[in-house]
Amino acid sequence: MPDQVIWKLAEFSIARPQKMRRILVSVVLLVLLFGPAKAGRPAKEDANAAWQRLAAGIDLKFLKVGKPSPIGDSRIAVLRIDPALWNLELIGVKQNGEPAGLSAREWCEKYNLAAAINAGMFEQDRKTHTGYSRFHEKIDSSRVNSYQSVAAFDPRDPRNPALFRIFDLDAPGITLPGILKDYASAIQNLRLIKRPNSNQWGKQNKKWSEAALGEDDAGRILFIFSRSPFSMHDLNQELLSAGIGLVAAQHLEGGPEAQLYLHFGKVESEMFGSYETSFREDDQNSAPWPVPNVLGIRPRFAVAH
Helix, strand or coil, rough: CCHHHHHHHHHHHHHCCCCCCCCCCCCCCCCCCCCCCEEEEECCCCCCCEEEECCCCEEEEEEEECCCCCCCCCEEEEEEECCCEEEEEHHHHHHHHHCCCCCCHHHHHHHHHCCCEEEECCCCCCEEEEEEEEEEEEEEECCCCCEEEEEEEEECCCCCCCCEEEEEECCCCCCCCHHHEEEEEEEEEEEEECCCCEEEECCCCCEEEEEEEEEECCCCEEEEEEEEEEEEHHHHHHHCCCCCCCEEEEEEEEHHCCCCCEEEEEEEEECCCCCEEECCCCCCCCCCEEEEEEEEECCCCCCCC
C-alpha cells in the first residue's frame, strides 16, 4: 500500500485531545560559531554554508530550498550524528515512568541528553507510540501497523557495522522479527523516503511543519526539522536534492508538536513547529508543545574530566 495512502487512512484512525489527525574515544564538546537560537526558529546562519561542527561526531547544516514555502524562512535544519560516537535512545512517558509529556528541551534537561527530536506520532492516550516501538527490553508499543519504515539501532552483535539503519518492511527479505533478531531497539513510523532515496509521496496541497528521522549513505543518523510548512512530496524532493547523502527517512511529527532541541556547550537551539493544514494554519506558535516520546542522543563514551 502506498505510504501516502497509509497516511490518509491513519488520519481517520488516530484522534488526540488537542487535534484530530493523521495520521571513542572521550568526547570533548566543541563550540559552534553562533549563539543561542531564537525560540522556535533555527539560528541565523548562511543557508548555503558547509556543515558546522558542534561536537565530535555532530554536525549541523541549514538547507536552502529550491522552492520556498510561502510561510517562514524555508530553511531546513539537519543535525548529523555519528552513531559510533553517540548513543541513540528512546525516552518517553511509558519508557521512563513519567506522568505526562514534556517538550524536547525538557526531556533533554531531565535525562541529560545533548539533543532530542520527536520519536513519532502517538495514540489518543498521549502516551503510546503509533506503531511498534522498543528500546532494549522495554516495549512502548507492541502493535505493528501498516507503516513501512522501521529505524533500528543497538545491534545485538557487536561485529555488526550498521549501528543504525532505516529498513523498509516491503523490501525483499525484510521483516520486523528479522530486524529485532539483529537489533535491540526499533521504532516503526510512517515512511517518507524508501531506500535508496525514493520519494514515496505524491503531490498534495496539505503541508505542515515537520520533524523527520533520516539515514545518510555513511550510516549516520539525521535529525531533520523544518518550521516552514511543506507538503511531504516537496520536502522529500528538497532533501534528496540537497547533497546530504540521504538514503531513507521516516516521518516523526508535524505541526506545532514537531520539534528539535540541541545543546552543546554554549550552543543551544530550540526549534518547534506551528503550521498544519486544517488544524493550525499560521506561523504564530510561540512555545513547544509537550510530547510523550523523543529520540535523544548522549555520548557513547564518557567525557574526560
